Amino acid sequence: MRISIIGTGYVGLVTGVCLAKLGNEVTLVDVDKKKIEAINQKRPSIYEEGLVELLNVTDIETSLDFKKSFGSELIFICIGTPSGDDGSLLLDQLETAVKQISQVVRRKEEYCVVCVKSTVPPGTTRELVIPLLEKSGKEAGKHFGVCMSPEFLREGKAIYDLMNPARIIIGEYDKRSGDTLANLYKDFSAPIMRTNLGTAEMIKLASNTFLATKISFINEIGNICKQLNIDVYEVAKGMGFDDRIGSKFLNAGVGFGGSCLPKDLRGLIARSKQIGYEPKLLQEVLNRNDEQALKSVELLKKHFNLKNATVGILGLAFKPETDDIRESRAIIIVEALLHEGAKVKAYDPLAAENFRSLFPQIEYVTKEEVLNSDAVLILTEWEEFNRLDYSGKIVIDGRRVPKAKGARIYEGVCW
Numbered sequence: 001m002r003i004s005i006i007g008t009g010y011v012g013l014v015t016g017v018c019l020a021k022l023g024n025e026v027t028l029v030d031v032d033k034k035k036i037e038a039i040n041q042k043r044p045s046i047y048e049e050g051l052v053e054l055l056n057v058t059d060i061e062t063s064l065d066f067k068k069s070f071g072s073e074l075i076f077i078c079i080g081t082p083s084g085d086d087g088s089l090l091l092d093q094l095e096t097a098v099k100q101i102s103q104v105v106r107r108k109e110e111y112c113v114v115c116v117k118s119t120v121p122p123g124t125t126r127e128l129v130i131p132l133l134e135k136s137g138k139e140a141g142k143h144f145g146v147c148m149s150p151e152f153l154r155e156g157k158a159i160y161d162l163m164n165p166a167r168i169i170i171g172e173y174d175k176r177s178g179d180t181l182a183n184l185y186k187d188f189s190a191p192i193m194r195t196n197l198g199t200a201e202m203i204k205l206a207s208n209t210f211l212a213t214k215i216s217f218i219n220e221i222g223n224i225c226k227q228l229n230i231d232v233y234e235v236a237k238g239m240g241f242d243d244r245i246g247s248k249f250l251n252a253g254v255g256f257g258g259s260c261l262p263k264d265l266r267g268l269i270a271r272s273k274q275i276g277y278e279p280k281l282l283q284e285v286l287n288r289n290d291e292q293a294l295k296s297v298e299l300l301k302k303h304f305n306l307k308n309a310t311v312g313i314l315g316l317a318f319k320p321e322t323d324d325i326r327e328s329r330a331i332i333i334v335e336a337l338l339h340e341g342a343k344v345k346a347y348d349p350l351a352a353e354n355f356r357s358l359f360p361q362i363e364y365v366t367k368e369e370v371l372n373s374d375a376v377l378i379l380t381e382w383e384e385f386n387r388l389d390y391s392g393k394i395v396i397d398g399r400r401v402p403k404a405k406g407a408r409i410y411e412g413v414c415w
């Protein structure tokens, strides 16, 4: 199939290389010249395991010009939808891209399907995307098709997830649109659920807010357990045997970050408020998450005065196997430490450079040098942190790294 992908961030680029590997003719379009050049040089600006290898074995066309999508049967929209000031998902970049696609649709003789893959508030595809596309003078369901198929990939496992999805959700404007997308995925073994556009949009937001809720829930249980001298990890293990609960996303710690969970949670809260509903549970999931991160700083203060002390941070990425620091818990924790007058030195195997652009004033050192601090704070569960020698150190662990228990003083954020 001839496919264009508009937006070559995590979702667009990984979708593009995977679909190309499966034999499709893929064109990647982005407005960011640096990103396109980096892709052409097979040195993408993001890190994902196996990405460079796939870029080297696939033949992908790239362009800064959306008109390159003219020959496509399927156009995926993979534009970022960041949080606005009120928490709502900002749609201005997506709107610009859809207006550009509308110009392509205007000139196209053949039928093509436009598929939104970006995470958007329920109602966006029907109320914003379709009207903008129809400004082309063409009619949805007649001259072109429309789908909304949310992406569920995990950063760090993006290629695996793209090739082995747990489910494929196809929100379709009409049957013909859905058939086109279903045909693309016909050789995948994952269950395919076909539904309407708004339901597909909601499935994505509900999935992410559920995962966020699970994390804030286990952190709450952890905070109670810590006071009662009960190990929350043992509790979670016992809970996880029940398949109604499941064992995943029950790792208590400093909370969730990343480009999706916090923003999608805020996005659904904002959308609910717009329709006059106060989503108190979701709001509390968000509050608990921010308070949880700062608990690590409170614990440090219990052990010594932070003013002029040196705190060593292990882990800056929002999770292991990625260089992504978007909404990483390390950001609010480092801010709080600096505010308390502490000196900070930090190590991360992939994310240090990204972090440096936000915090040039802290020191970036080796992991061994981090250990040489007044206290160590573990904020990302990188495998390599489980091979360090923590003896003689004060460690506050935000991610439950087993080896860290060997520290002179060891305390988990909620264990």
Ligand SMILES: NC(=O)c1ccc[n+]([C@@H]2O[C@H](COP(=O)([O-])OP(=O)(O)OC[C@H]3O[C@@H](n4cnc5c(N)ncnc54)[C@H](O)[C@@H]3O)[C@@H](O)[C@H]2O)c1
Residues within 6 Å of the ligand: 006, 007, 008, 009, 010, 011, 012, 029, 030, 031, 032, 035, 078, 079, 080, 081, 093, 094, 096, 097, 100, 117, 118, 119, 120, 151, 152, 153, 154, 155, 259, 260
């Ligand atoms: N990152 C994830 O793990 C993930 C997972 C699932 C879903 N999502 C969702 O997918 C969407 C994309 O996420 P991402 O992380 O890939 O975003 P990103 O910010 O990494 O990438 C978006 C890209 O779109 C480009 N862009 C902006 N305007 C454009 C235009 N008019 N024409 C062409 N390109 C344009 C940007 O330059 C950027 O490269 C978001 O809605 C996100 O919530 C992300």
